[in-house]
Amino acid sequence: MFRFELQAVCAATGARAGVLHTSHGEIETPVFMPVGTQAAVKGILARDLLGDLDAKIILGNTYHLYLRPGHETVRKLGGLHRFMAWPRAILTDSGGFQVFSLDALRKVSDEGVLFRSHLNGDPHLFTPESTIDVQLALGSDIMMVLDECLAYPASHEAARVSMRRTVAWARAAVAHYRRHGMDGMRACFPIVQGSMYPDLRRECTEQLLELEAEGYAIGGLSVGEPRALSLEMTEITTPQLPREKPRYVMGVGMPEELPQYVARGVDMMDCVLPSRDARNGRLYTSEGRVSIKQAQYKDDPAPVDARCGCYTCQNFSRAYLRHLFLAGEISYATLATLHNLRRYLDIMREIRQAILVGKFPEYLKAAGSGPR
RNA sequence: GGACAGGUGGGUGAGUGGUUAAAGCCAACAGACUGUAAAUCUGUCACUCCUUGCGAGUUACGAAGGUUCGAAUCCUUCCCUGUCCA
DSSP states (O other), X not given: OOEEEEEEEOTTTOOEEEEEEETTEEEEESEEEOBOBTTBOTTSOHHHHHTTSOOSEEEEEHHHHHHTTOHHHHHHTTOHHHHTTOOSEEEEEOSHHHHHHTGGGEEEOSSOEEEEOTTTOOEEEEOHHHHHHHHHHHTOSEEEOOOOOOOSSOOHHHHHHHHHHHHHHHHHHHHHHHHHTOSSSSEEEXXXXXXXXXXXXXXXXXXXXTTOOSOEEEOSOSSSSOHHHHHHHHHHHGGGSOTTSOEEETTOOOGGGHHHHHTTTOOEEEOSHXXXXXXXXXXXXXXXXXXXXXXXXXXXXXXXXXXXXXXXXXXXXXXXXXXXXXXXXXXXXXXXXXXHHHHHHHHHHHHHHHHHTTOHHHHHHHHOSSOO
């Protein structure tokens, strides 16, 4: 049974701690969800996610898995969990973000998104209903409705038209989901859009609330806008959302931003940053960022982060990681990703603990706003 | 000893009289990255100076000379490398 249990709320900030109950395990919130777009978190194994990292939920992507290997293939092979040997929860994004990032290849209409595969140029149509069907086939625990993620900046007019389309799509998607997949074991989240316009965000939220969904997402952030705006859009939206349902801000954020979102009442986040940055040489530590490719680490015997308990930090020096990076060794990506995700997950565990013991305001203050 | 081929910036390798301080690639150095078309992408990469400009000067395509208004590019000699023949 899909259910959200609220355990504690910070009186000063509204930050929440809870548990998300799914048929693939319990997820303590606030939570950061590693991104595993193509049925794989790039660079690491499911074993790492289960063991060292102890992640409770990861993301998969409708668009990518639909194109390759194909959702029917995944269904035949026992569903996404079995396919990728991940027994815990999976949230699948609808492909709405690809509508945004693959803009040269798509055409949006009220019906849905007509796009060309980035793999071979084949034309495909995504509708609110078809993306739910794909996610049902994958066996996702939390499905996302098809939405339109608008680039920044957008005019108020364009944002309004787009937002209303997103609402219409959300209605269609949720209705379709309830006809086919509403077994109480899963969830389907609508997504609040409206670009950076408070009135549109409010209108969108209000409309989506009528759907009485299992949870709500805030989308369309981190698309190039100033960071303050992303937080502001979150801040005006969460108070409107039902207290007893989980809130998910999509595609954020940097390590130092995580507590900021939680302070605004967010329960769930995901971001490619820790995994992508790891592969590209940017490592996150309790002391700030380390660009491991820099010459200054050539002879550095210290671990990436002396206070980190991950396998990478327990065993290897910065000099070694830099060497692996420059040498193009595959193991670099593994060690670096392992560390960055551990950092993100540790931050979330610290935040949760602070909320549970009533010390989140202090945590927030200590975390400050500088890069971590 | 002889016959060919060739010597270009940290490496590789284009260029064969003038938009060439010299393509591309690699290395090196720096930067970017936010629901992943990303193990990707961008910039710098001879030295000096300033009014920081598609600025000025210096040095540079094995060495030294020469031809020319002008040479990495043509000529001469020398040095070196590779392959083959004695």
